[in-house]
């Protein structure tokens with residue numbers, strides 16, 4: 001069984017003090033660290049587990065620049081067999097459709113049974129790339145997948161719905177799915193693991209090779225244009241407490257008491 | 264008539280005896296071969312060099328058994344009686360063969376002395392064995408297990424000794440030589456038979472019984488815990504041999520080094536390690552002894568000589584599962600505190616073996632504890648386990664004006680390596696702030712690496728993630744080299760240990776121009792030195808009773824027990840009270856070995872709470888420690904065990920800064 005997984009590199013922002021760049025087009029990426037998009041990490045793990053259980057071949061694809069090699073190497077270390085990098089600056093400012101078109105350029109020529117992406121990416125959070133890609137490929141599609149069982153020529157898939165309910169659907173193969181976090185526990189990738197896959201050659205391609213013209217990708221090829229990124233201003237109800245730890249605690253306790261939270 | 268010894272007197276046919284002896288030796292040889300072949304399957308790169316000192320150590324600790332006396336005189340004496348009784352009888356038997364086959368020398372008064380000594384040895388052996396049985400089954404010493412083999416071994420040996428006496432007694436009864444009195448036990452027993460004829464007819468039976476039991480016992484050695492007779496001397500010898508460093512990339516599949524495989528075979532399941540292990544003590548489902556048994560069984564299952572025979576292999580695997588409740592998920596309990604190694608009579612290096620076992624889980628990746636996996640990823644991405652960006656690293660010092668050695672390289676300045684936890688964790692930051700004030704007060708020229716300070720790699724090392732450790736080591740060494748850093752002082756005993764003991768062997772593997780060497784001290788040493796130089800003058804009396812908690816990586820690992828105590832004692836009005844467990848017997852706070860960065864797997868009460876109870880029992884007002892992890896763990900325990908009003912926790916720096924009235 002062959003599986004293709006599309007992954008993305010994202011900035012790790014959970015503990016960073018984010019700043020917007022001067023043009024307002026993006027966050028300031030200077031001091032940030034980068035990692036594989038969390039949802040995609042689950043997708044790679046799921047692909048590797050399916051391969052371990054049923055045999056086959058896992059290919060990971062990403063779209064970006066040389067720096068994105070890291071996420072591909074990590075996926076290889078997890079157990080993927082092959083990695084493809086679409087090394088192209090032209091995708092900057094693309095919306096979900098633009099990205100999906102780029103990925104489509106590669107995926108359409110691959111033979112596979114399952115195409116996986118994460119449900120969404122942590123930076124742009126469109127949650128659309130997988131869907132558009134499935135549409136471009138004309139594949140049946142399931143979103144928010146939290147369980148995959150393989151059958152003969154078909155897959156039984158569990159989708160996460162509201163408040164702990166799940167929907168069980170059956171898809172004929174080949175099919176596309178977007179993977180939800182929690183579907184598995186992604187394995188730890190050791191440094192030795194990454195060093196061991198150093199010799200695997202990553203295939204590189206770009207828009208030219210994929211016959212994508214300039215007006216198909218980037219801002220030109222997008223339906224949605226991002227105007228400006230803003231950090232919401234601090235609202236009136238919010239108050240920043242300052243001072244030493246003890247001061248802050250005392251003030252916080254006082255506020256809670258004043259508002260009737262502590263009796 | 265000159266006294267002499269008869270051999271094979273009235274024993275027919277002797278050739279059966281020889282046949283059996285050959286069979287015994289064959290089984291013994293095969294048993295040894297099985298162990299050695301398993302050892303050889305371990306990671307091989309360990310050069311062993313000749314050391315006269317260690318040979319003496321083997322004689323002293325292994326054969327004289329001095330280490331067994333440590334902390335348990337009863338066990339030492341019991342074991343001494345058995346080993347000495349056994350050895351004298353063994354050598355006596357060899358002498359008998361020599362007398363028979365090579366040159367007769369057992370005659371005259373020498374023979375009488377010989378008989379007398381052997382007689383005594385037999386008594387020693389029997390006393391020791393009965394004592395051993397009493398300790399295990401009557402006294403029920405808590406650390407002793409009661410498995411089948413634990414009963415079989417002493418009872419068997421007892422049967423060997425008693426049958427020996429009976430054979431001798433009946434022989435003396437039949438021969439009645441005039442010197443029989445020298446063999447006083449046998450002589451006493453010879454009266455069991457009413458006459459020479461009765462003794463004569465009983466004698467061959469006892470002789471054969473004794474022979475069969477003895478040979479059976481010898482053949483059984485390699486298949487039981489008795490194998491420690493052979494493995495323990497080797498493991499004692501290996502203790503001081505430097506560990507060979509193997510960079511991750513040139514490692515093979517094997518999990519344990521052959522040195523560790525030998526350690527496992529030397530283990531007698533004596534349980535001393537269980538008694539001192541803080542994890543076992545807190546009721547967690549882990550003991551070093553179970554770990555060793557599990558690891559040893561695993562090696563046997565994987566590499567047994569007879570493994571090509573399927574039925575045998577299945578049987579071994581079956582035995583492995585019966586062997587216990589231990590499984591790989593439990594290896595994360597160990598805090599690598601080294602308390603077990605301190606008391607193990609045969610130096611089983613459990614913390615090292617735990618690291619090896621962890622390495623395997625790390626490389627496999629699927630069974631890693633979640634939080635630890637995340638912390639390791641953080642070390643890789645953020646250069647600290649706390650998921651804090653670079654900017655945050657230097658925040659603790661934003662009010663202090665500290666020279667940054669990465670900006671103005673100055674090899675003459677002391678480099679204060681703050682460490683991840685001390686930089687990032689709120690409680691631990693106080694340690695650094697106080698230390699900086701003290702250095703300023705004493706006018707020591709120093710600086711830090713500011714926000715460029717990397718992680719030393721300790722966390723990765725303890726987790727068995729050696730690839731990451733090597734990476735961090737390179738980061739640190741390269742930075743030290745480019746900034747011309749020569750003299751380092753650390754907040755944490757963990758960074759200190761890593762720099763001092765774990766970097767140097769790796770350095771020899773690097774290119775000559777990349778080899779970095781620097782002096783490293785823990786801050787307690789620097790404080791003691793400043794005190795000695797007269798740079799710290801305490802003027803006010805504090806009027807405090809304190810107790811000192813020895814951090815494992817400062818005390819047991821690096822034998823720094825006195826420096827912090829000297830500093831404490833130098834402060835006027837401070838009275839130092841010792842806890843029951845102190846210095847090398849200190850009890851771990853529970854934060855080492857990466858426990859700090861894992862899911863809670865504590866017992867009830869926790870290790871740290873047990874430690875705080877012990878501290879409270881001294882009647883001290885303040886617990887002083889010298890490690891950021893201990894500081895955090897113990898501070899937490901103070902709250903959870905309701906001792907907040909009775910006790911306070913302070914880092915030694917905080918105490919000194921308070922005594923110097925530094926603001």
Ligand code: SF4
Pocket residue numbers: 529530531532533534535536537551552555603606607608609610611
């Ligand atoms: S490891 Fe050492 S202390 Fe522990 S049971 Fe074995 S021999 Fe005894």
Ligand code: SF4
Pocket residue numbers: 536539540541542543550551596597598599600601602603604613614
């Ligand atoms: S190092 Fe400490 S925690 Fe680990 S097994 Fe030994 S005594 Fe127990």
